[in-house]
Amino acid sequence: MTLTPHDMDRKIDEHFGFEASDNIEGVLKTLSDDVVHDVVGWPFGPSHGRDAARAFYEATFSDLSESSVESIRRLYGDGFMVDESLWRGRAPGRPFGVEGRNRPLEFRLLHVLEFNDEGDIKRENVWLDLAAILRQLPEE
16 A cells, blocks of 8 residues: 555644644554654653553653644655644643743654554654753743
8 A cells, every 4th residue: 555645644633633632542543553653862762562652642741731733844755754843832741851830832843754554653753842842941
């Protein structure tokens, strides 16, 4: 099965929708069973498999809230896409080890995604603008 850009858009938009509603089970369903989930800088490193990816989402959903993701640009290749997005929301917890104090937060994200033949995300690499996060959430 050859995935079209429309197929990839539909899957990542579904993934972002589940993230916006803090729906861990929904997010995990967009990933393949053997997904490699790699948020660059995450202290535990890349995870392998849906169950292992769960820990990242549990921590993130308690640290960030009211999230929305606005896609800025997408590039497509054979079975992969690159998505540049803007995340907006609040930081009630300790996102990325920084005290949030429920302050508003906005930062850019870069996703590099690979898809399997069924259209599930089989590799998710995420880079985020940590400098923007630290600038908006200074230690007081």
